[in-house]
Amino acid sequence: MVADLPEYFFRTREGGASVFRVDSNNRHRRIEMEQIATINMRTGEVRPNGDRELFAEDLQAINTWIADRKETLDWREMDDILRTVDQINGTAHWAQSKASDEQLEAVTDTLLMAMHDLRSVLVRKRANALADKEDAEKQG
Incomplete structure (x- = not known):
């Protein structure tokens, strides 16, 4: 199972994420997660954690995650709108047939x-x- 772990973990939060580097190759064979950066999706800012320097592979993984996350959020937004259309239709039916x-x-x-x-x-x-x-x- 250890080999199947991703190199990075992104803890999503409102407007962004915290980025962790996953380490399972330590002497205790424990999964350790070290926070390396914070992402602000609104501004696109990637801020290293503390005095840490982000490597090219870190930035590549972060940029890939940002692109994927934007796509997911855009899809969810459209899905929410289409669900709203269904809700409006349901509300019209309720008002016409069930509402007191x-x-x-x-x-x-x-x-x-x-x-x-x-x-x-x-x-x-x-x-x-x-x-x-x-x-x-x-x-x-």
């Missing part, structure tokens, strides 16, 4: 404001995209 007058009274204003806000953002973004496309076609 009291339940509808409790949520209607909040739902209408949230849907109005979402609609406004989507319409504005669509209009901007169409305008940008027209401008590009005129210039192209």
Whole structure:
């Protein structure tokens, strides 16, 4: 099992991760993890831990992890949005077929404001995209 361990472990946290080098080739045959860096995904900053110097292989592993993590987070974000569409559809069905007058009274204003806000953002973004496309076609 020791041979199957990765060289690095990334402990994810909000907005980044702590990077550990995994060592299982020690005299006690214990798995040791030494923190070598901290990653800030928002800024892209990789900060070595303490006075440590990161080697090229450390930076390569970190950069690969960052790219993979961005891809995962982007996928999760799209999945969340698609789940939201399902939730909206479920909410419409609930409002039409199951909700009592009291339940509808409790949520209607909040739902209408949230849907109005979402609609406004989507319409504005669509209009901007169409305008940008027209401008590009005129210039192209």
